[in-house]
Amino acid sequence: MMKEISVIGVPMDLGQLRRGVDMGPSAIRYAGMSERLEGLGFTIYDEGDIKVEIKERADNGAETRLKNLEAVTKGNVRLSEKVEEVVRLNRFPLVLGGDHSIAIGTLAGIAKHNKNLGVIWFDAHGDLNTADTSPSGNIHGMSLAVSLGIGDSSLTNIGGFAPKIKPENVVIIGARSLDPGERKLIREKGIRVYTMHEIDRLGMTRVMEETITYLKERTDSVHLSLDLDGLDPDDAPGVGTPVVGGISYRESHLAMEILSEAEIVTSAEFVEINPILDERNKTAEVAVALMSSLFGDKLL
Numbered sequence: 640m641m642k643e644i645s646v647i648g649v650p651m652d653l654g655q656l657r658r659g660v661d662m663g664p665s666a667i668r669y670a671g672m673s674e675r676l677e678g679l680g681f682t683i684y685d686e687g688d689i690k691v692e693i694k695e696r697a698d699n700g701a702e703t704r705l706k707n708l709e710a711v712t713k714g715n716v717r718l719s720e721k722v723e724e725v726v727r728l729n730r731f732p733l734v735l736g737g738d739h740s741i742a743i744g745t746l747a748g749i750a751k752h753n754k755n756l757g758v759i760w761f762d763a764h765g766d767l768n769t770a771d772t773s774p775s776g777n778i779h780g781m782s783l784a785v786s787l788g789i790g791d792s793s794l795t796n797i798g799g800f801a802p803k804i805k806p807e808n809v810v811i812i813g814a815r816s817l818d819p820g821e822r823k824l825i826r827e828k829g830i831r832v833y834t835m836h837e838i839d840r841l842g843m844t845r846v847m848e849e850t851i852t853y854l855k856e857r858t859d860s861v862h863l864s865l866d867l868d869g870l871d872p873d874d875a876p877g878v879g880t881p882v883v884g885g886i887s888y889r890e891s892h893l894a895m896e897i898l899s900e901a902e903i904v905t906s907a908e909f910v911e912i913n914p915i916l917d918e919r920n921k922t923a924e925v926a927v928a929l930m931s932s933l934f935g936d937k938l939l
């Protein structure tokens with residue numbers, strides 16, 4: 640794994656309507672991220688936060704099917720430029736959310752340099768909606784579709800090209816809440832999904848081994864997009880759209896350790912941590928623990 644990590648905070652809360660998720664980057668830093676990763680021998684460059692419009696100034700027409708579109712687009716353009724710069728410097732981009740709409744900018748920046756990128760989408764949701772299929776109009780539920788080139792052109796064309804990723808290069812892990820339009824897209828595009836059913840049935844070890852084999856066969860780099868609501872709300876309560884019956888703390892740890900051993904992950908983001916909804920920063924601490932396993936932390 641690359642020995643230099645650039646941390647990029649994205650205080651984005653405009654991809655959904657609950658307040659507080661913009662404080663995610665701060666909560667993760669406060670949970671001791673840099674110290675933990677430095678302890679593993681990495682050099683950390685904290686690039687600070689990307690400028691995102693504040694809620695009060697973002698246009699939020701209540702009746703639109705793409706809430707805060709302009710401000711979400713602008714923040715993601717800035718993010719994509721920063722991520723691209725970090726990749727060019729040969730550093731590992733570690734992006735801290737913010738809501739999951741920021742995957743649009745992260746993937747745009749990475750894909751600029753990498754035409755055969757794999758993505759592990761660790762999430763209770765598919766984030767495969769479009770303005771037409773979304774029950775909410777919230778862009779954080781559309782970011783994977785946008786990255787596949789499906790959706791509003793101001794989002795899909797960020798960076799000047801689309802799509803950013805191929806459907807056969809995506810693996811979703813932890814799904815347990817999919818809208819009808821998302822199920823249709825998964826079937827049509829042949830996206831690989833491990834729902835909670837498969838995780839229960841096969842166990843996390845086999846799920847991760849299959850995922851790694853699958854991605855190694857067809858991609859040359861892998862982005863981990865980890866939505867904390869992929870975990871069970873008992874373990875990660877500080878999220879805006881919790882869904883019961885999720886991946887346990889232990890299973891998610893194991894997943895990170897197996898990814899670390901496989902040495903396939905080349906960029907990552909940790910999103911949807913909402914400190915207002917959290918219990919004494921527990922969810923940010925979980926995120927930092929998962930990160931350190933991903934970066935090779937071992938007891939012995």
Ligand SMILES: NC(=[NH2+])NCCC[C@H](N)C(=O)O
Pocket residue numbers: 738739740764766768773774775776777779780781816818866868880911
């Ligand atoms: N990144 C997330 N937490 N996404 C939740 C999406 C929820 C729902 N499927 C929607 O489109 O609104």
Ligand SMILES: [Mn+2]
Pocket residue numbers: 739762764766779866
């Ligand atoms: Mn998500």
Ligand SMILES: [Mn+2]
Pocket residue numbers: 762763764866868869880
């Ligand atoms: Mn989610």
